[in-house]
Amino acid sequence: MEIETLKTLLAEHPFVSGLDNRYIDLMVGCATNVRFQAGEYIFREGGNADQFYLLRHGRAAIEIYAAERGSITLMTVGQGEMVGWSWLFPPYRWLFDARALELTRAIALDGKCLRRKCEEDHELGFDLIKRIVQVLEQRLQATRLQLLNLYDVRPQPAEAR
């Protein structure tokens, strides 16, 4: 019953939208339902990146800590988004902090378990990697725009001087 519920939750998440049913079954075996209170860390820089998260509800901040400036928020993510890809690449350590900004519910996927399943079934691996790369592409695009400091460039459409 619990697995069925988890499968339904997983299947409803935009990250796995359209994924073959048998792969969702495979992923459910690596999934758990988790929740974080506001202010609670989902993961911290330097920790073992053994999971990633599909947010179902709430919002989280991706942060980096600088001694002279404190925690700096790089971006926020919310319902329907994915958090964490360090589980994919050695040495499997988080590069940033992720912290819940409000009560956040998510599906946690065990990275090690999923890596093993992807190695065993390359079709699953390829499909999953394509989805992750799409997220990376969106984040890269957003970061580039952030770096442009767009709002410093030109003021408002009808205002010239």
Add this chain to the structure above:
Amino acid sequence: MTTNPMVPDPWRVQRVRRDTADTFTMELESADGKHPLPFSPGQFNMLYLFGVGEVPISISGDPAKPGTLVHTTREVGTVTRAMRKLKPSDCLGVRGPFGVGWPVVEARGADVVIVAGGIGLAPLRPALYQLLAARNYYGKVVLLYGTRTPADILFRKELQNWHSRFDLEVHVTVDRAMGTWRGNVGVVTTLIPRAPFDPHSTVAMVCGPEVMMRFTVQELEKRGVAVENIYLSMERNMKCAAGFCGHCQYGPTFICKDGPVFRYDRLQPLMTVREV
């Protein structure tokens, strides 16, 4: 429209209010206090500071209150810096209103998503006033607003009021945040994938820096919004505002006369041509 589009009418400053470190809002009334200036959301006026110069500034006030002209602008040059120093009862020349505005009436029956970047919220505010005044005619109304930092957020109190409404979805994001900010961080385009609107029945109104608008259009198209339902407000160097001088020519169009608001399919072939 002022009596002669090339001759400014005198208007008096009622109030000048600082919105952020580099933006301010001016409220004006006609010199005799009796001549309202009806306008459509998205239109602009030419404001003439005598002895200094004339600039095009979009109208940021409520179209239902044409007796008071409201303009929000950024201090970016000689004229706007001098305008910032105006005091109540000082006089300004006004020509206008000019241009084609937002398709607020045409959007009836559809969801409306407004995407504003930085001071681009100012020319969209009249559209929002009009949408909210006839709220029952629309499906979902969503405002996505992005700006540089929390300190650069325009119309902060109004945004809070809008946020508390049940019939309006407001999402604000900043590019950079420190300290106590608990809102969204990231560029405004990141709000589009999860915004609650039906892409197949949505009219999008977008205003902000041109690069931001290009990427916003891409995200809207990814969501499935048809290009003919996307409207952008363009900026070019406007002088006469009546399509005579050619300063604001953009391909086959004049921004002042044919815009500043354009349907995106009209702009699409031009936006990637660097020489235009």
